Every structure is written in structure tokens, then in C-alpha cells.
Amino acid sequence: MFADFDFDIILRTLPYLFFEGMKFTLMLTALATAGGILLGTILALMRLGSIPVLPKIAAGYVNLMRSLPLVLVIFWFYFLVPYLGQWATGASRPMQVGAFASCLITFTLFEAAYFSEIMRAGIQSISKGQVGAGYALGLTYRQVMGYIVLPQAFRNMAPVLLTQTIVLFQDTSLVYVLSVTDFLGAASKVAQRDGRLVEMYLFAAVVYFAFSFTASMLVKRLQKRIAIIR
């Protein structure tokens, strides 16, 4: 049944697919994960802290982001960020923001909401006694968080954080709405140019599966290695 198919096209476009497309996808995934975890941790600390108003602001942000479809947020930010930049810098024209920067900002802000919920659970999983022991030694709030609570929270939550990253890796394909050349975008461009839709989308599916599945396996292994001995 594959007689009419031209799988050779994959080999011919491989450099383009990986060095243009996959590079974009992986860079976006890695940077958005880093930014998302950083911002998410700050949101979680805001939410669990005792400073008035901050918990409400953080909760409002998280709930807003989690209630919007990602595609919509991608769209919104793409059109909004140039004007926000103009407003922030006081320039006379909308700021020039590249597609990659726009995507990165969007995914960081969006994923931060999910990462913050994971980190919130992670921080809450550390017993009050640990916090008390830190304070009893004379550590300040920052030190207790930085040396005792967060390192344990990260370790407890590492598998969930990485699983969320795998979801993020797949979700980056939604940047197609901006006609950006991520991995799926690259495959799709070739598919449409050469009329080889089945081959290219089949290959894209296989690659996404291979990456995600391998990553899940690695997460499982890692889980065993970094678990805190109790």
C-alpha cells in the first residue's frame, strides 16, 4: 500500500526539518521551561506567603491562564506584545518583536501558571517541622526557602515538572498559528510544497512520539536516582 508514497522526501529534507524546525522547537521548550519554572516558583511563593494581596494576585493570574486556550494566548501575545513594548519603552512605533521572542514570552507566561501549581504542591509537601527547624537555627525566610524547602520541593516534584515539560514540548507545535517554522511547521511546509502530506505528517508523528517517549523513560530512571532517602 505504500507503493505510491515517497519516503525519500524525508531524507532529502532532514537537515531542514531538524536544523531549522527541531532546533526552534527544542530551544523554545528549554527556555520556556526554565522561565516557566522560575516564574512559577515565584508565583507559588507569592501564593503561599503571608504578605497581603500577593496570594490573590498570584491565584488570579494562575486561574486566568489556566482558563484560556493556549492558541488564543499565542495569538493575543503576538499582536499585543509589540504595543506593550511600545508602551513600556515610550517609543513612537510598536516594538519589533520576532516570532521566536513572542512565542517564548507567551509560553513562559502560560506555562508558569502550570509550573506554579506543581511547585505549590511541592512546597506544601515539606512538613512544617522542617521549616521550624530551619528557623530554629537562625535562618531567615529566604534562607529557609532557598536551602531547605525549595531544594526538597524540586526533588519531590522533578518527575512532575519534567512530565509537564514533555507536554510543553508537544504544545509548542501550536505556534503554527503564527506560521513559525518549528518542527511541525517545517514538516508541514514541505508537505504542502511537494504534496506529500501523509509521509510528512506520519514522520512528524513518529518523531514527536520518539522524543516524548524517550524523555518519559528517562524521567522514570531519574526519579529513582534523585529520590531523597527516607
Place this chain on the structure above:
Amino acid sequence: MSTMIEFSGVTKFYGPFQVLKDCSLQVAKGEVVVVCGPSGSGKSTLIKCANGLEPFQGGQLTVDGIPLHDPKTDLPKLRARVGMVFQHFELFPHLKIVQNLCLAQQKVLGRSKDEAMVKGMALLERVGLKEQANKFPGQLSGGQQQRVAIARALAMDPIAMLFDEPTSALDPEMINEVLDVMVELAREGMTMMVVTHEMGFARKVAHRVVFMDKGEVVENANKDDFFNAPRSDRAQQFLSKILTH
């Protein structure tokens, strides 16, 4: 003797529930005071007030002349000087034993890594756990963990030590190894406030015994007076229950 810890009229509420009712007592420098009483009597809460881990609403509490009831008091600075040992050890499970001892020395007291290590290893040797320095807390028995916790508190060169039921979570055969360390400390003249049910420990090293019930200091007596002739009915009942077996 000068006073190290002084509670006067300390009052605390959890919502509408009053946990501490007008508690007053003093611990002199070098004195060992055992606090006992039925569970829920507020003894743990009382001892946690003494290093600012539990806020209180009324009364005054000073440690080495520093007022804890004053909101301007630098609590981390005070806590660094008062050692605390918890019922559930509370070692940091993600850090090796030696790192547990070094963390606060470096971050709070500003000691160099080498200095902290030397001090930490010396204390581990003292509690008989030098060989365990590079293990993680989860690899040690409860008794060993509690001895590490005591060493961790001592690493800060505390002016006083607070013990909150240090042996309650231990298997019976491990209680003595922890008590031995505490007895030694007491004999060296450390100021200690100990919440415990170990009456043998109290008889051996305590100078005074404080009996609490329902948030009140019911009895505050010399050790011998307390054991031989407790004045209050509640202390008599408590003693008869705890000492029958």
C-alpha cells in the same frame, strides 16, 4: 544566679482556644528545668515560645535579656543563639549529616567551610557518630538522628538548649543513647529546658520540675520536692499514673 529565660504572664490563643494561661517561670543560667504534664497541656507550645517559633498574645518573655514580646526583636539572631531539638528530629533529608551540621554555621554565623567542618566533625565525634558524617539522615536510626540533631544545635554554640519531647518518637532501646548525651550536656552546665516524660532523666539531672496542665503552670518546684511531695492534686495524680509501672 542570673536569669537566662524568663516567662512572665505569657498567654496564647489558637483562635478562641486558650493554650497558655498566664504562664510564669524562670530558668537560671546553668539550670536544667524539666517541663512535664499530660498531652495537650501546652508544654510544647510553651517551649516553642522561648525561641519565637510560636507567637504569643500576652505577657512578657525574655531570653538573655532580649524581649521576645517586642516586635522589633531580631528573631533569627536570637534563634541562632538558642538551640532547639524536636520530637521528630527534623534533620534536613536532602543534606548529608555533616552538611546538616554546617549549613547554619556558614549561612548564619558566617563561618568558613573549613571552620564549620572542623566544628561539625568534633561534635559528631562527641555524640559518637563520626563515621556517619557522609550518610544521609534517612540511613540512620532514630536515636542516631536525634543525636545528630543535638550536635546540629550545639554547632551554633548556643547559650541555652530547648528540647521538645526529644525521646517520644524513639524506639525504647534508643532512648538511652539520646538521654546519655543530654545528661552529659546537663553536667557540663548547659542551660536546658526539657519537655519530657522521662522521669528518670528528671531525677538524675534536673534542678527543677515544672508541671503543666490545661495551659497553666500548676507546679514549679525543686526536683526533690516535686517527686517526694507534690503540692497540687493534679501533679500527684499525674505522678502516680506515670510512676506506677
